[in-house]
Amino acid sequence: MTKALVLQSDFGISDGAVSAMHGVAYSVSQELSIFDLTHDIPPFNIWEASYRLWQTMTYWKEGTVFVSVVDPGVGSTRKSVGVKTGSGHYVITPDNGTLTHIARTEGIEAIREIDESINRLPKSGESYTFHGRDIYAYTGARLASGIITFEGVGPELDPDSFVKLNVKEPVLENGKTVRGIIDILDIRFGNLWTNIPRTLFKQTAVEYGDTLDVRILHDGRELYHNAMTFGRSFADTHKGEPLVYINSLDNLGVAINQGSFAKAYDIRTGSNWEIVLEQK
Secondary structure, rough: OOOEEEEEEEEOOOOHHHHHHHHHHHHHHHEEEEEEEEOOOOOOOOOHHHHHHHHHHOOOOOOOOOOHHHOOOOOOOOOOOEEEEEOOOOEEEOOOOOOOOHHHHHOOEEEEEEEOOOOOOOOOOOOOOOOHHHHHHHHHHHHHOOOOOOHHOOOOOOOOOOOOOOOOEEEEEEEOOOEEEEEEOOOOOEEEEEEEHHHHHHHOOOOOOOOEEEEEEOOOOEEEEEEEEOOHHHHOOOOEEEEEOOOOEEEEEEEEEOOOOHHOOOOOOOOEEEEEEEOO
16 A cells, blocks of 8 residues: 655755656656655755654654655765654655754654665666655655565664754753754744743743743854743734744744744754743
């Protein structure tokens, strides 16, 4: 029985790259159901690719196969791998940090290095610049269609041997201060999504309507400092006012009501973008 195949990349859709990946997958099996997670990952942004996988994966049925191709090291010595996660999903991807977020949350049950002597698009020649089509889409389709089992991906690797990006874990300090990072942007609206879970934040005993002291730092230098309301939704503030809220992934978010916080203060993402919230 075929499984869903979900594709993610930084290719965009202005040329034929994504269509070629779909075509390769369908050439493996016309019974496949193929979906796009996103192809708008900023070019070479492995951090965002890692986050978007985590953001989406657990909402898909166990056994779903994900192909993620954000690969600035294409053609280099970086490994190509297939992964089985603790949640029972599969990922076909370059081993370059893309597995960071799902490893933290779902765990990595097993890793196999893709055997390119078997799992490579026939007649793809000696091209080393489009592994997304020739190796990842092809291998993902073979796995999702049942042509190969997970063991058929290639030789097994140590499940802790994958490349990890640096992540600063959220912490509670003195019972009333929470420190984390800006994990990702809610791109379309410019909201900041942190890695601070609601369960940790609620240990401060903060209530909806309370005021929080919020600081944002980049490489240790303070770029933003203000008081904000902790609200259930954007309706709890006036237009143009900032607020702290619980986002759709049950983590803390920071926003400007009907405005872009990221654009207003030139905020980006990653472990060097810290946020500190203290109950006033």
